[in-house]
Amino acid sequence: SQTIHQWPATLVQPVGSPLSLECTVEGTSNPNLYWYRQAAGRGLQLLFYSVGIGQISSEVPQNLSASRPQDRQFILSSKKLLLSDSGFYLCAWSQRAGETQYFGPGTRLLVL
Amino acid sequence: GQNIDQPTEMTATEGAIVQINCTYQTSGFNGLFWYQQHAGEAPTFLSYNVLDGLEEKGRFSSFLSRSKGYSYLLLKELQMKDSASYLCAGALQTGANNLFFGTGTRLTVIP
Numbered sequence: 001s002q003t004i005h006q007w008p009a010t011l012v013q014p015v016g017s018p019l020s021l022e023c024t025v026e027g028t029s030n031p032n033l034y035w036y037r038q039a040a041g042r043g044l045q046l047l048f049y050s051v052g053i054g055q056i057s058s059e060v061p062q063n064l065s066a067s068r069p070q071d072r073q074f075i076l077s078s079k080k081l082l083l084s085d086s087g088f089y090l091c092a093w094s095q096r097a098g099e100t101q102y103f104g105p106g107t108r109l110l111v112l
Numbered sequence: 113g114q115n116i117d118q119p120t121e122m123t124a125t126e127g128a129i130v131q132i133n134c135t136y137q138t139s140g141f142n143g144l145f146w147y148q149q150h151a152g153e154a155p156t157f158l159s160y161n162v163l164d165g166l167e168e169k170g171r172f173s174s175f176l177s178r179s180k181g182y183s184y185l186l187l188k189e190l191q192m193k194d195s196a197s198y199l200c201a202g203a204l205q206t207g208a209n210n211l212f213f214g215t216g217t218r219l220t221v222i223p
């Protein structure tokens with residue numbers, strides 16, 4: 001069966017500091033991978049998606065970047081965090097476009 | 113663009129039935145997902161409707177009408193553990209970034 005991991009679970013960072021969140025998927029190959037952000041009281045916002053190694057598409061202009069160095073690894077980064085980057089970050093995978101997306105446990109980020 | 117509307121909050125009594133509605137507007141619609149999200153946790157998949165009609169899975173059922181741009185999630189025999197947010201998400205026909213989510217309906221089940 002497939003599993004998806006994210007870490008860390010919780011992170012408190014000062015404004016201006018860097019960020020690296022990691023997501024890995026097990027039990028599948030060549031998945032589509034997604035990064036979402038969920039701000040308090042708001043819906044899921046798609047930040048990035050990837051259909052393969054090194055292939056990243058950005059959905060919204062922002063302070064963040066993503067990379068996919070390996071087939072089942074997806075990383076979300078920032079060089080300098082902003083207060084507005086606070087939120088619940090969710091990684092998800094699907095086998096193909098149009099199929100169900102399955103979410104990881106999420107990382108709660110608080111920027112102070 | 114795409115748009116999804118669902119009520120922000122609902123309250124229902126333990127043991128009762130509740131229906132959570134969702135309306136959507138988009139071109140290239142392929143189907144509709146429902147996810148459950150408990151506070152502080154990740155969304156978990158509940159159902160996916162592609163064809164019109166009702167699909168039942170135990171206490172949960174989901175309905176889709178493509179001509180009306182309308183779906184609902186029906187929860188029967190409500191339990192306290194059903195208190196959660198329920199997210200409606202539309203799927204597009206093309207593109208890997210093919211889900212667009214509503215803001216979710218927070219359901220509170222009271223004794």
